[in-house]
Amino acid sequence: VMRNKMVFGLLLMFGVACTQKTSTSEKYGAGLSLPEASKVSAILSAPESYLGKKVLIEGEVLEVCAKAGCWMEIASDQAEQKIKVKVNDGEIVFPLTAKGKTAKVEGEVYKIELSAEEALGYQQHLAEEQGVAFDSSSVTGPMTIYQLKGLGAEIGK
Numbered sequence: 604v605m606r607n608k609m610v611f612g613l614l615l616m617f618g619v620a621c622t623q624k625t626s627t628s629e630k631y632g633a634g635l636s637l638p639e640a641s642k643v644s645a646i647l648s649a650p651e652s653y654l655g656k657k658v659l660i661e662g663e664v665l666e667v668c669a670k671a672g673c674w675m676e677i678a679s680d681q682a683e684q685k686i687k688v689k690v691n692d693g694e695i696v697f698p699l700t701a702k703g704k705t706a707k708v709e710g711e712v713y714k715i716e717l718s719a720e721e722a723l724g725y726q727q728h729l730a731e732e733q734g735v736a737f738d739s740s741s742v743t744g745p746m747t748i749y750q751l752k753g754l755g756a757e758i759g760k
Contacts, residue, residue, distance in 0.1 A: 632695040633755035635709045643679035643686050650749040653712040664701045672696035690753040705759045710751030722746040
């Protein structure tokens with residue numbers, strides 16, 4: 604009888620181990636807390652109404668910072684749109700392998716206002732970071748950038 608209880612116990616433990624789900628995503632930073640995702644297109648079409656608010660977005664990872672993993676660009680649900688998620692260097696490090704995968708990211712919407720001179724420097728910095736040629740004529744004046752301060756993310760495996 605004791606032996607049967609032991610075998611049954613082992614079978615029970617084995618059954619539990621076999622039914623546990625393996626994670627299908629890698630987690631970064633704080634856990635995700637918002638139940639519903641906002642569309643990137645909705646944020647970009649009325650960014651001022653989202654300023655300072657925490658949002659959850661989901662989309663394909665288009666680019667990742669190759670130097671420090673401190674940002675990634677997430678594709679919008681609308682063609683030709685994207686939003687950058689920036690984190691403090693070293694707090695969260697997004698892997699280069701995230702590119703092409705789907706990510707859920709929670710963060711706070713903020714804006715950066717750049718003068719024409721600052722915009723020129725910013726665009727030049729981005730080009731250098733990505734290893735592409737910089738065309739200074741592409742910067743025609745001041746610019747406002749809307750981004751997410753990344754708090755947490757889940758990136759599909």
